[in-house]
Amino acid sequence: MEIKFFHVNSKLFKDLSFVIPKGQIVGIYGxxxxxxxxxxxxxxxxxxxxxxxxKRKLRRNYYLFRNDISLIERKFINLFNIDNVYExxxxxxxxxxxxxxxxxxxxxxxxxxxxxxxxVLERRISTLTFSELKLLQFALVFISNPKVILLxxxxxxxxxxxxxKIIRIINRLQEKFLKxxxxxxxxxxxxxxxxxxxxxxxxxxxxxxGKTIDLFFERDEFSLYKIKRPDIVxxxxxxxDKKNINLPRRYDVRDLIKDIYWNVR
Amino acid sequence: MSVVKIENLFLGPFTKFNIEIPLNSLVIITGSxxxxxxxxxxxxxxxxxxxxxxxxxxxxxxxxNDIAYFDDYVFSFSSVLKNIRYSLECLKIVDDKINKLVRDxxxxxxxxxxxxxxxxxxxxxxxxxxxxxxxxxxxPKLLILDDPCLYLSPMEKEDFMGILEQxxxxxxxxxxxxxxxxxxxxxxxSILYVLDNGKIVSSGDALKxxxxxxxxxxxxxxxxxxxxxxxxxxYYNLVSKINMSPLGLVMSLWx
Numbered sequence: 069m070e071i072k073f074f075h076v077n078s079k080l081f082k083d084l085s086f087v088i089p090k091g092q093i094v095g096i097y098g099x100x101x102x103x104x105x106x107x108x109x110x111x112x113x114x115x116x117x118x119x120x121x122x123k124r125k126l127r128r129n130y131y132l133f134r135n136d137i138s139l140i141e142r143k144f145i146n147l148f149n150i151d152n153v154y155e156x157x158x159x160x161x162x163x164x165x166x167x168x169x170x171x172x173x174x175x176x177x178x179x180x181x182x183x184x185x186x187x188v189l190e191r192r193i194s195t196l197t198f199s200e201l202k203l204l205q206f207a208l209v210f211i212s213n214p215k216v217i218l219l220x221x222x223x224x225x226x227x228x229x230x231x232x233k234i235i236r237i238i239n240r241l242q243e244k245f246l247k248x249x250x251x252x253x254x255x256x257x258x259x260x261x262x263x264x265x266x267x268x269x270x271x272x273x274x275x276x277x278g279k280t281i282d283l284f285f286e287r288d289e290f291s292l293y294k295i296k297r298p299d300i301v302x303x304x305x306x307x308x309d310k311k312n313i314n315l316p317r318r319y320d321v322r323d324l325i326k327d328i329y330w331n332v333r
Numbered sequence: 334m335s336v337v338k339i340e341n342l343f344l345g346p347f348t349k350f351n352i353e354i355p356l357n358s359l360v361i362i363t364g365s366x367x368x369x370x371x372x373x374x375x376x377x378x379x380x381x382x383x384x385x386x387x388x389x390x391x392x393x394x395x396x397x398n399d400i401a402y403f404d405d406y407v408f409s410f411s412s413v414l415k416n417i418r419y420s421l422e423c424l425k426i427v428d429d430k431i432n433k434l435v436r437d438x439x440x441x442x443x444x445x446x447x448x449x450x451x452x453x454x455x456x457x458x459x460x461x462x463x464x465x466x467x468x469x470x471x472x473p474k475l476l477i478l479d480d481p482c483l484y485l486s487p488m489e490k491e492d493f494m495g496i497l498e499q500x501x502x503x504x505x506x507x508x509x510x511x512x513x514x515x516x517x518x519x520x521x522x523s524i525l526y527v528l529d530n531g532k533i534v535s536s537g538d539a540l541k542x543x544x545x546x547x548x549x550x551x552x553x554x555x556x557x558x559x560x561x562x563x564x565x566x567x568y569y570n571l572v573s574k575i576n577m578s579p580l581g582l583v584m585s586l587w588x
Contacts, residue, residue, distance in 0.1 A: 142484065197366060197367050197371070198366060198371075198512075199366035199367060200367075221484065224483055224484060224512075225366075225480065225483050225512040225513075226366060226512070227365035227366050227512065227552075227553035227554060227555075228365075228550070228553045228554070228555055229365065229366075229553050230365075230366050230553075254486050257558070296487075299558035299559070300558065302579065303558075303579055303583075306579055306580065306583055307583055307587075310580070310583055310584075311583065311587045313587070321558070321561055321562055321565065322565070324562070325562070325565050325566065325569070328566070328571070328586065329569055329571070331587075332571055332586055332587065
């Protein structure tokens with residue numbers, strides 16, 4: 069689903085215009101990016117022209133898009149004050165008004181996608197660890213099967229293995245099911261590695277918009293406005309600036325080390 | 334001398350687990366997900382019944398009020414000042430004394446300007462500091478923090494670790510857990526424990542533990558970029574020591 073914003077005003081943002089392209093992993097970077105996610109997910113009020121797939125969003129046709137967009141919060145919020153995981157799933161289905169033929173099959177299917185075992189259903193939510201809660205949040209979203217998935221700081225507090233697990237899920241959603249995925253993160257390293265399109269906010273306005281790798285390497289707005297670049301990009305640009313040596317654009321430290329080795333030798 | 338000691342703990346992932354926390358130290362416990370960090374902190378705080386496997390130093394910790402545990406903030410009142418004052422107001426302490434304490438603590442945590450505002454108007458870091466102030470006002474000797482730096486930006490992390498360092502100089506023992514190793518780089522003389530599935534894999538002075546990058550990667554942790562880069566360059570004999578500034582590293586590489 070393609071999302072277009074034209075001159076949108078809200079309590080916080082003034083005159084926002086940007087496009088979120090269809091079927092890509094889009095990153096949002098900059099302060100108050102999480103508030104922008106809430107604007108896209110139609111949680112907070114806004115005035116202006118918003119198009120979802122060429123259809124204009126009006127106050128009276130809000131229900132058309134409600135189930136197409138879902139937001140994964142940075143922290144699990146217990147909506148119904150229920151501690152049992154299975155009962156939580158059942159209430160979530162009722163709350164989202166989703167019509168399901170075989171409830172158990174659907175729940176087990178979504179647990180299988182995220183890689184949680186079925187014993188989780190018998191456990192209590194308060195005994196789950198941080199990573200299990202994160203995967204549970206993803207499993208809950210797959211039940212409603214939205215077209216746009218918004219992620220608020222999805223990699224915080226996860227170790228390498230669990231982060232790779234989530235990246236694999238995100239990549240599969242994007243490639244196989246052509247979902248649009250929007251990630252907000254305050255860590256530019258993750259955005260550089262995992263997103264293909266980037267929107268940079270500065271003082272509640274859209275500063276930059278475009279391909280992630282080109283933006284980070286070519287635009288000098290980052291140093292001008294003191295916005296942090298990814299560490300690896302910073303290092304490559306510093307080498308070019310001080311020593312006039314062109315290192316190739318790399319995503320991984322191990323590749324960078326090899327380049328440095330051949331250059332220094 | 335140790336403030337807290339755990340001996341022979343059998344609980345969850347832990348089997349025959351022993352750990353000692355020295356007095357007046359900053360202890361950081363890290364590890365991958367599901368390694369038992371939060372569980373261990375809850376055991377330290379005495380929130381889980383362990384059948385007397387936890388020993389406290391009687392001279393430092395006289396009762397349970399000397400231990401403070403913090404994992405997530407819940408504010409009972411809408412105003413910042415009321416939240417901070419409340420625990421002392423319950424004890425019926427004289428108003429002047431409370432005012433002085435509030436002034437001192439808000440000066441230390443740099444929240445003097447926020448005292449008159451409402452909690453809902455604050456950002457995440459400011460809320461964290463207000464929650465910390467409401468704990469510190471009852472003067473705990475052992476402070477236990479469960480991943481306080483999780484949603485902080487690098488600048489805020491540096492500031493927060495400075496606050497903890499200041500607390501330690503005043504005689505508070507701090508135990509905290511963290512899921513990324515960024516904040517460890519901002520501390521001095523801290524003790525780092527690396528947990529993996531209920532076992533201590535590595536422990537000691539923080540910077541020394543960070544040197545062993547293959548072990549940390551095996552556990553599932555990621556080193557901060559500059560430490561990672563200089564440790565890997567050490568393998569190729571290109572640099573001799575860990576260099577935290579990018580400019581210094583570039584200058585030492587291309588002479």
